Amino acid sequence: MKGNVMIRSIRKYHKWLMAFVGVQFLFWSLTGLYMVSFDIHYIHGETLVKENEASIALSQVTYPISELLAQYPEAESISLTTLIDRPVYLFSEPKSKPSWRLVDAKTGLILPVIDKMMAIHIAESKYSGNSEIKSIRLLSKSTDVPPELSSRYIPVWKIDYDQFSSPTLYISQESGKLVTKRHDFWRLFDWMWRFHIMDYDDGENVANWFLLLVASLGILAAFAGAVLTYIRVFKPNYNEVK
Amino acid sequence: MYKLSKTVHKWASLFVGIQLLIWLATGLYFNLMDHEKATGNNNRQHVSQIGNHQDFVFKPIKSLGLPAPKALNLVWILGEPYYQLKYELPAHAEALQDQLVVHAVTGTSFQLTERDALKIAKQSFTGTVTEPIISFVQPPIDNLPKQKTAVWKVQLGDVDNTEVFVNAYTGEVVGHFNDDRRLRDLMFTLHFMDYNNQGSFNNWWIILFGAATFFLSISGLIWLVELVKSQQFKISFHKANKAVQLHYSDNSKTETLILKSNDTVLESLAIKGVFIPSSCGGGGTCGKCKFIANKDASIWPADRQQLSKEELEQGYRLSCQHNVSEFENITLAKQLNAKHIYLTLVSSEFVTPFIKELKFEPTSNAVLNYRAGAYMQFHIPASQYEATFDDVPEGYQSFWKGMASQTLQHDKIVRSYSIVNFDTETHQLTFAVRWQVPVNKIGEVGIGSSYLCSLSLGDTIEATGPFSEFYARPNSLNRRVFIGAGSGMAPLRAIIFEQFNKYDVSNPTLFIFGARTEKDLLYKDQFKKLESTNSSFNYVPVLSQPSSNWQGREGYVQDILEDYINQDDPLTDIEFYLCGPAAMMIEVENKLHLLGIDSVNIFKDDFSRNSK
Ligand SMILES: Cc1cc2nc3c(=O)[nH]c(=O)nc-3n(C[C@H](O)[C@H](O)[C@H](O)COP(=O)(O)OP(=O)(O)OC[C@H]3O[C@@H](n4cnc5c(N)ncnc54)[C@H](O)[C@@H]3O)c2cc1C
Numbered sequence: 001m002k003g004n005v006m007i008r009s010i011r012k013y014h015k016w017l018m019a020f021v022g023v024q025f026l027f028w029s030l031t032g033l034y035m036v037s038f039d040i041h042y043i044h045g046e047t048l049v050k051e052n053e054a055s056i057a058l059s060q061v062t063y064p065i066s067e068l069l070a071q072y073p074e075a076e077s078i079s080l081t082t083l084i085d086r087p088v089y090l091f092s093e094p095k096s097k098p099s100w101r102l103v104d105a106k107t108g109l110i111l112p113v114i115d116k117m118m119a120i121h122i123a124e125s126k127y128s129g130n131s132e133i134k135s136i137r138l139l140s141k142s143t144d145v146p147p148e149l150s151s152r153y154i155p156v157w158k159i160d161y162d163q164f165s166s167p168t169l170y171i172s173q174e175s176g177k178l179v180t181k182r183h184d185f186w187r188l189f190d191w192m193w194r195f196h197i198m199d200y201d202d203g204e205n206v207a208n209w210f211l212l213l214v215a216s217l218g219i220l221a222a223f224a225g226a227v228l229t230y231i232r233v234f235k236p237n238y239n240e241v242k
Numbered sequence: 243m244y245k246l247s248k249t250v251h252k253w254a255s256l257f258v259g260i261q262l263l264i265w266l267a268t269g270l271y272f273n274l275m276d277h278e279k280a281t282g283n284n285n286r287q288h289v290s291q292i293g294n295h296q297d298f299v300f301k302p303i304k305s306l307g308l309p310a311p312k313a314l315n316l317v318w319i320l321g322e323p324y325y326q327l328k329y330e331l332p333a334h335a336e337a338l339q340d341q342l343v344v345h346a347v348t349g350t351s352f353q354l355t356e357r358d359a360l361k362i363a364k365q366s367f368t369g370t371v372t373e374p375i376i377s378f379v380q381p382p383i384d385n386l387p388k389q390k391t392a393v394w395k396v397q398l399g400d401v402d403n404t405e406v407f408v409n410a411y412t413g414e415v416v417g418h419f420n421d422d423r424r425l426r427d428l429m430f431t432l433h434f435m436d437y438n439n440q441g442s443f444n445n446w447w448i449i450l451f452g453a454a455t456f457f458l459s460i461s462g463l464i465w466l467v468e469l470v471k472s473q474q475f476k477i478s479f480h481k482a483n484k485a486v487q488l489h490y491s492d493n494s495k496t497e498t499l500i501l502k503s504n505d506t507v508l509e510s511l512a513i514k515g516v517f518i519p520s521s522c523g524g525g526g527t528c529g530k531c532k533f534i535a536n537k538d539a540s541i542w543p544a545d546r547q548q549l550s551k552e553e554l555e556q557g558y559r560l561s562c563q564h565n566v567s568e569f570e571n572i573t574l575a576k577q578l579n580a581k582h583i584y585l586t587l588v589s590s591e592f593v594t595p596f597i598k599e600l601k602f603e604p605t606s607n608a609v610l611n612y613r614a615g616a617y618m619q620f621h622i623p624a625s626q627y628e629a630t631f632d633d634v635p636e637g638y639q640s641f642w643k644g645m646a647s648q649t650l651q652h653d654k655i656v657r658s659y660s661i662v663n664f665d666t667e668t669h670q671l672t673f674a675v676r677w678q679v680p681v682n683k684i685g686e687v688g689i690g691s692s693y694l695c696s697l698s699l700g701d702t703i704e705a706t707g708p709f710s711e712f713y714a715r716p717n718s719l720n721r722r723v724f725i726g727a728g729s730g731m732a733p734l735r736a737i738i739f740e741q742f743n744k745y746d747v748s749n750p751t752l753f754i755f756g757a758r759t760e761k762d763l764l765y766k767d768q769f770k771k772l773e774s775t776n777s778s779f780n781y782v783p784v785l786s787q788p789s790s791n792w793q794g795r796e797g798y799v800q801d802i803l804e805d806y807i808n809q810d811d812p813l814t815d816i817e818f819y820l821c822g823p824a825a826m827m828i829e830v831e832n833k834l835h836l837l838g839i840d841s842v843n844i845f846k847d848d849f850s851r852n853s854k
């Protein structure tokens with residue numbers, strides 16, 4: 001009899017707690033399932049860009065790094081890369097504006113910031129798909145920045161492709177670099193994440209009290225459920241009352 | 243859907259089980275952890291390694307004489323300049339493998355020395371270093387599953403057990419790992435089910451468990467919706483009482499009872515001493531606890547499963563499924579004089595190889611009046627004991643060969659047993675309990691029958707009853723045919739003897755009793771005697787496995803039936819009373835239908851109702 005009373009109250013706890021937090025279990029499993037089932041590299045849009053970058057045409061690098069340093073003594077984070085198909089130096093001058101600069105590695109001439117044509121050109125050279133560009137826009141004010149982009153990347157060219165997952169490439173106006181990319185699978189992933197951690201505004205804060213409350217009640221409810229399962233499966237002779 | 247969701251819920255929860263608790267616990271940890279500390283970087287600082295470029299004469303990149311890279315960086319390590327030539331540009335820096343690092347002045351290839359690694363590690367740390375231990379580690383690296391190049395690992399010997407990893411080719415500090423960070427990483431491993439340490443959550447295990455958790459949640463929600471629909475979610479802050487009118491349809495009596503609103507009709511009436519039969523203990527699976535509510539009372543899934551359409555339309559519902567709060571009026575089919583009593587065992591004897599005759603004495607002086615064919619519900623208490631089979635008499639031991647004693651453990655259950663005698667025959671209650679033994683002697687014996695058959699003389703047990711659902715049609719002059727087998731004997735014997743010895747009837751009566759062997763012919767002598775003293779009564783035992791000396795009928799009851807019916811007068815004037823194993827009852831009933839017997843003239847006592 002004692003056992004029965006105990007089971008009955010455990011069942012009652014399980015039932016009532018789950019009435020409050022049960023739906024979140026469904027959300028957790030659905031969103032979790034989405035997040036783990038898609039390869040995170042795919043989510044991060046790694047398949048949106050081509051893998052094979054060309055090697056630097058070293059023979060064209062006639063402007064040596066020593067001269068670059070003599071001309072721009074404040075230069076930091078210097079690298080030599082390829083922009084479209086010419087070798088360029090890319091470096092930052094933290095104290096000046098714009099902070100990233102591009103210098104032609106053949107002539108030593110400073111390159112202007114990336115204009116629209118150039119941005120399209122860069123995007124086309126990186127994009128692995130074959131759909132058309134739907135729109136291109138320069139984002140230069142922090143108020144322009146969509147939530148999916150960090151404002152530290154501005155000024156940046158936003159290039160949207162006309163494809164079912166709506167891919168977007170972001171190309172820095174100063175450095176010509178592909179700073180980040182997005183497609184709907186990633187955007188959806190971010191929403192899944194928000195629902196998973198129950199932070200519905202910006203999805204940045206795992207330490208929110210709502211999650212704390214629901215997870216705590218959820219643990220109690222799951223424990224009660226575990227006891228019920230144990231009894232149902234391993235002690236089938238317990239007389240079940242409802 | 244409802245039943246399926248219950249099954250899915252049970253098995254999914256068993257499968258997901260511990261991992262679900264791990265997910266919740268680690269999730270809660272992420273919610274509560276100190277996010278700063280958990281990065282492992284609370285004693286980390288950034289120290290610029292940049293030297294003064296005017297002190298160096300840079301070798302032009304063109305003249306390094308090395309293959310052209312895809313990208314080249316100028317990196318500074320402890321104030322010295324180096325060229326890092328990258329031959330691949332992986333999406334994640336830690337995956338970079340194909341690279342060369344050369345001194346930017348001399349062009350000689352570079353690898354970080356132990357001394358320099360130690361220096362960099364110490365610079366990056368603001369805490370107190372005691373005795374650092376340094377080692378060179380090749381990937382795969384436990385803490386850094388995605389790192390593809392070798393690193394120097396520096397254990398700083400501080401209170402937090404910090405380990406600093408320095409890239410052996412670029413001098414970059416790859417990470418600080420201390421106890422906080424290791425705890426966090428362990429939590430991630432558990433949450434992501436990354437038990438192979440791939441450093442990611444894309445693995446088949448988590449997908450499988452995630453899918454199972456999805457089914458668990460969905461089935462749980464369906465269940466919840468059903469519960470809400472069946473109004474089992476009424477919030478009750480206090481156990482309110484309620485006045486309810488109780489009617490009986492067999493007489494016009496009405497009484498007013500004060501019942502607990504939030505208890506089931508079954509429970510709350512039992513508290514008042516009104517016992518409705520129930521074999522499944524309120525589980526909604528036996529269908530015995532029905533009562534008449536009203537025609538538009540809500541219908542729950544269990545009602546629909548156990549009651550016929552006609553019954554539902556007439557307002558019948560299961561009393562174990564409905565709360566008192568739903569009703570103002572409750573009607574029971576007949577006034578029951580069932581009581582809650584205690585019975586003391588006074589005799590226990592094997593009467594066939596597997597049937598024990600048990601005689602009980604009611605402990606109070608309760609006078610029990612009942613129609614023969616009634617049964618008692620025994621409340622078998624929760625117990626744990628060793629069932630031994632050592633009081634089997636010599637003559638029956640061959641039937642029990644191979645049966646080993648076994649430990650039984652169970653919670654409280656309810657089991658019904660028919661009373662073998664009629665009320666004025668004796669004040670004792672006699673039962674014939676078949677000990678439920680698995681056919682091949684392997685597996686568990688029945689818990690209710692074992693408990694009763696294992697009782698010692700003088701033991702007491704709780705019981706409710708008697709309940710009359712199976713009895714002889716009163717004031718009838720019809721011919722009667724009783725058909726039974728096994729322990730189905732009990733109610734049939736009671737009725738036959740009640741009719742002849744209490745009411746002195748003279749209805750032509752035939753009793754066909756099926757058994758296996760001569761030894762299974764329960765109460766043979768009593769029936770032989772009745773047959774010889776009463777010309778209206780005929781006893782026909784039929785054996786399926788008789789010995790060679792057997793003179794009587796052979797086969798199964800359903801096979802010999804027609805021999806006793808065909809030649810008869812109008813079929814509507816015969817009553818049939820059936821009790822025995824489920825399979826026998828079904829076959830006999832089918833046969834009777836074939837012979838043109840109407841269902842209204844067939845009375846059945848179904849023993850298998852509580853094992854559904
Ligand atoms: C109104 C009524 C009157 C009854 N009268 C009697 C009676 O006079 N004598 C008597 O011996 N039994 C009678 N029974 C059956 C009795 O109530 C139990 O169902 C039976 O003893 C088995 O219970 P258990 O706890 O021992 O077996 P359980 O532990 O419930 O089951 C053990 C095994 O036996 C099987 N089993 C369960 N019940 C039966 C059954 N009835 N027939 C065959 N196999 C079964 C199960 O499927 C299982 O394999 C009556 C039942 C009802 C509903």
Ligand code: FES
Nearest residue numbers: 520528529531562
């Ligand atoms: S007690 Fe209600 S169905 Fe069994």
